[in-house]
Amino acid sequence: MKSKPVLETKNLTILVNGAPLIDNLNLSINWRTITTIIGPSGCGKTTLIRTFNRLTDLNPSISHTGEITLFGKSITTMHPIILRRKVGMVFQRPTPFPNMSIAEDVLAGYTLNGIPLTKDQKHHIIEDSLKKVGLWNEVKERLTHKGNDLSGGQQQRLCIARTLALHPKLLVLDEPTSSLDPKSAATFEELLLELKKTITIVLVTHNIPQAKRISDHVAFIQNHKLVEFGPANQVLLSPKTKEAQEYLLN
Amino acid sequence: MVSKQKLGQSAIKRQRISMMWTIIIITLSAVAIFPIISILELTIYNGIKALTPHFVASPLLAAEREAFATAFIGTAIMMTLATIITLPISILVGILCVEHPNHWIVRMCRLSVDILQGAPAIVIGIIVYCWMVFPTRQFSGLAGTLALVIIMMPVSIRSTEEVLKKIPRSLIESALALGVPNYRAIQKVMIPTAFRGILSGTCIAASRASGETAPLLLTAFGTPFIAVSLLKEMGALPLMIYHYSASHNDIWQAMAWGGALALITVNVILISASHWIGHEK
Numbered sequence: 188m189k190s191k192p193v194l195e196t197k198n199l200t201i202l203v204n205g206a207p208l209i210d211n212l213n214l215s216i217n218w219r220t221i222t223t224i225i226g227p228s229g230c231g232k233t234t235l236i237r238t239f240n241r242l243t244d245l246n247p248s249i250s251h252t253g254e255i256t257l258f259g260k261s262i263t264t265m266h267p268i269i270l271r272r273k274v275g276m277v278f279q280r281p282t283p284f285p286n287m288s289i290a291e292d293v294l295a296g297y298t299l300n301g302i303p304l305t306k307d308q309k310h311h312i313i314e315d316s317l318k319k320v321g322l323w324n325e326v327k328e329r330l331t332h333k334g335n336d337l338s339g340g341q342q343q344r345l346c347i348a349r350t351l352a353l354h355p356k357l358l359v360l361d362e363p364t365s366s367l368d369p370k371s372a373a374t375f376e377e378l379l380l381e382l383k384k385t386i387t388i389v390l391v392t393h394n395i396p397q398a399k400r401i402s403d404h405v406a407f408i409q410n411h412k413l414v415e416f417g418p419a420n421q422v423l424l425s426p427k428t429k430e431a432q433e434y435l436l437n
Numbered sequence: 438m439v440s441k442q443k444l445g446q447s448a449i450k451r452q453r454i455s456m457m458w459t460i461i462i463i464t465l466s467a468v469a470i471f472p473i474i475s476i477l478e479l480t481i482y483n484g485i486k487a488l489t490p491h492f493v494a495s496p497l498l499a500a501e502r503e504a505f506a507t508a509f510i511g512t513a514i515m516m517t518l519a520t521i522i523t524l525p526i527s528i529l530v531g532i533l534c535v536e537h538p539n540h541w542i543v544r545m546c547r548l549s550v551d552i553l554q555g556a557p558a559i560v561i562g563i564i565v566y567c568w569m570v571f572p573t574r575q576f577s578g579l580a581g582t583l584a585l586v587i588i589m590m591p592v593s594i595r596s597t598e599e600v601l602k603k604i605p606r607s608l609i610e611s612a613l614a615l616g617v618p619n620y621r622a623i624q625k626v627m628i629p630t631a632f633r634g635i636l637s638g639t640c641i642a643a644s645r646a647s648g649e650t651a652p653l654l655l656t657a658f659g660t661p662f663i664a665v666s667l668l669k670e671m672g673a674l675p676l677m678i679y680h681y682s683a684s685h686n687d688i689w690q691a692m693a694w695g696g697a698l699a700l701i702t703v704n705v706i707l708i709s710a711s712h713w714i715g716h717e718k
Contacts, residue, residue, distance in 0.1 A: 242610060245619075272616035282611040286629035296615040299625050346611065353615060 191259055193218055193357055193387045194239060194274075199253035201234055201243070209235050210411045211253070216357070216404075221379060221388045223398040223419070226408035227434065232391045235408070236359045239389070240274035241267040257356070272296070275355030279362045281342030283334025290330040292345055293317060296353040316352040320344040320378055340371025344378065351386070358382065359389045364397065376401050395435060399423050407431045477701065484698025487691035501692055504661040508677035509699060512647065514665065515578055515657065515673060516703075519585035520643050523593050526586075528635060531597030532623055546594075554591035561587050562652030570656060578664075578671030581657030588649055589642040596638025600631045637715035644707035648700055650675035674700045 194216040201209040208231040216222050224232045234243060243249040244267055255262045262270055283292050293313045297304055304312070313330065317323040322344045326337070334345050343363055350358060360379075364372035372394075379388060379401055392398055398405055402419035407426070415422050415431045426432045492498055530550075534543050553561075561584055569580040604627055612622035628635075653659070659676035660669070674696045682693035 240614060242614060245610075245613070268616045268618060270616075271614055276614040278607050278611060278614075280605075280607060282605070282607050284608065284612070284626055284630070286626070295612070296617075299612055299615060299617040299621055301621070349615065 191218075192216055193258065194389070195254075195256045195259075197254040197256075199238075199251060199255060201231060201238055201249065201251045203234070204248045207411055208249075209408070212408075212413045214406055214413065214416060216387060216389055219383055219385070219387055220403040221383050221390060221401050222404040222406065223402040224389065224391045224406045224408060225393070225395065225398055225435070228393075230408045231411060232408060233361050236276070236361060236389060236391055239357070239359055240271045240276055242271075242276065272353050273355055274357045274359060275350035275353060277343070277346050277350055277358070277360045277363050280366050281339060281346050283337070283342050283345055285333065285335055287334065288331045289317075289326050289334050289337070289345060292334045293349050293352050295349050312352050316348040317345075319351050319382065320348045321374070321381075322348060338371070340367050340374060343367060343371075343375065347378070347382075351382075355386070357387045357389065361391045362393065363390070364392070364394065372397070395423065407435065409434065480694065480697045480701050483691070483694035484701075487695035488698070492688075492691070492695070498688065500661065501688060503663055504672070504677060505692060505695065507660060507663045507672035508674045508696060510663070510665065511578065511581075511657065511659075511672035511676075512674045512700075512703070514667070515582045515585055515653075515671065516643055516647055518582045518667075519589055519646060520639060522582070522586050523589045523642065524635070524639050526590060527593035527597040527639065528628065530594045531601050531635070532627070534594075534598045535601040536623070550591045550594050553587065554595070557651075558588060558649045559651035559655070562655035565652065566655040575668070576656060576658035576670045578657050578667040578669070581653050581671055581673065582667070584652035584656045585646045585649070588646040588652065589639070592642035592645055593639045596641065597631075597635045600634030600638060601627065603634070604630055633714050637711040640707045640711035640714065644704050644711070647703055647707065648675055650679045654679065674703075 192215040194214075196212050196214045199209060199212040199214075200207050201212075212235070214222075224235065226232050234249065237243045238249075238251055238255065239262070241262060243251070257265070257270070257273060283289075284295060287295060290309075290313050291298065293316050294304070294309055297312070314323060314327075317326065322341060325341060326332075326345075329336075334342060337345060343366075347358070347360075347363075364375050367375060376397060379390070382388065383403075390398075390402070398419065402423070404417065405419045405422040406416040407414045407422060407430075409430050414428050415426055422431065423435055426435050492502070530546055533540075534546060537543050565580050565584040565587070569583060570576055608630065609622050609627055612626045613619065617625070653673050653676050657671040657673055657676070659672050659680065661672070664671055678693045678696040678700065681689040681696070684690060
């Protein structure tokens with residue numbers, strides 16, 4: 188399982204109202220790596236990662252051709268609900284559930300799905316998930332407080348904690364540090380490097396220095412096409428194509 | 438360079454303009470507030486005069502007390518029932534409007550809500566009269582409740598839709614990204630998050646409906662005797678005010694003021710509740 192790519196796209200074309208947003212994309216995401224997707228605004232990065240867990244199914248104007256596989260299995264053959272538990276997603280802005288406490292938020296993936304848990308299981312999941320994101324010591328005394336009471340950085344880590352609670356195989360993050368201050372963003376980057384030891388991560392960012400600091404692989408998308416894809420050092424420091432040089436080195 | 442004298446003149450001019458606008462705003466605010474203060478002052482003054490120990494205790498006024506009580510109970514029963522019926526309808530229609538904003542059914546719903554919102558209350562009374570009272574040859578609390586539901590629905594549905602629209606889509610998508618089915622994301626995230634706002638809107642709708650006389654005149658009709666059966670005529674505060682205010686009997690006129698005070702109190706409670714619920718963190 189580990190030798191195979193976790194997620195692979197073959198000739199993937201994403202269409203919005205029939206027009207291609209992503210054209211003929213071939214990408215391979217490897218086990219326990221951080222793959223960063225970089226590109227100018229509107230090039231289709233967010234739509235691409237939303238296709239990975241079929242959140243794009245919610246929008247009837249978006250369709251795709253080609254193949255996306257998770258551990259060799261086409262995602263179109265999987266039930267979207269099962270797929271979304273395997274491909275966890277964290278959004279640009281932190282979204283703790285306003286009607287839930289911190290503890291309830293971590294367990295949301297179970298409670299909202301009607302999965303019964305014993306008291307011990309609940310406690311274990313809460314502690315384990317919050318420890319993974321380095322939030323346990325900061326919130327263990329106030330687990331009954333609302334997630335909205337936390338700082339922006341803490342809220343974003345809480346959102347990751349609730350995603351990790353479901354033990355996803357792939358974690359997809361859409362510009363997770365864009366609404367955070369530099370200190371919280373640095374803490375967040377350290378967290379991603381720590382998480383990489385146990386989980387595969389796909390990150391969308393506009394922050395090229397951040398990509399340099401934490402990425403193993405980088406995919407650069409421009410004008411609806413994958414311009415470059417390869418090891419981070421190669422793509423970010425010595426890109427081959429003129430478009431990538433202009434965007435990444437300037 | 439602009440001289441200090443010119444700068445001083447400019448500052449004085451700005452202060453004068455600011456003062457002028459402040460006076461205009463205060464005057465217009467006073468004009469807006471005056472009718473409310475006047476209504477409250479008049480109703481409280483006359484209403485309290487009606488609800489004297491003599492009215493509460495005198496054996497000669499037992500019938501009047503019963504009429505007052507039946508009106509209050511009738512209003513409480515019909516309003517409670519109407520709210521209980523309106524709330525789930527508003528939530529369901531609101532969700533439909535937010536989830537499928539361009540569906541033809543939703544467009545029809547919005548049009549119907551707009552028409553209902555602008556429809557005179559007496560027309561709603563006539564419609565319910567034709568639906569329920571005329572076929573059964575019986576005025577009833579149930580018909581009154583239905584009329585109140587129809588009056589409340591447009592306000593409640595509109596406010597529910599607006600509240601649901603304000604919930605960030607990313608919140609629902611976060612639930613969906615956890616593998617939660619859409620219906621559970623709506624049920625467990627969207628509705629609980631918006632519930633205070635929905636309840637607040639329903640309180641405002643209830644407050645609007647509580648004072649309607651015309652539709653109740655054609656549906657519940659009113660009765661001076663204690664009646665809690667929904668299948669018979671039922672008293673209501675607006676009906677009592679309507680009947681007694683037209684009489685030449687001083688006691689009955691005082692009772693109409695008492696009813697008005699009770700109705701205003703119900704209104705103030707509902708509006709305050711809507712503010713409290715809506716703003717409570």
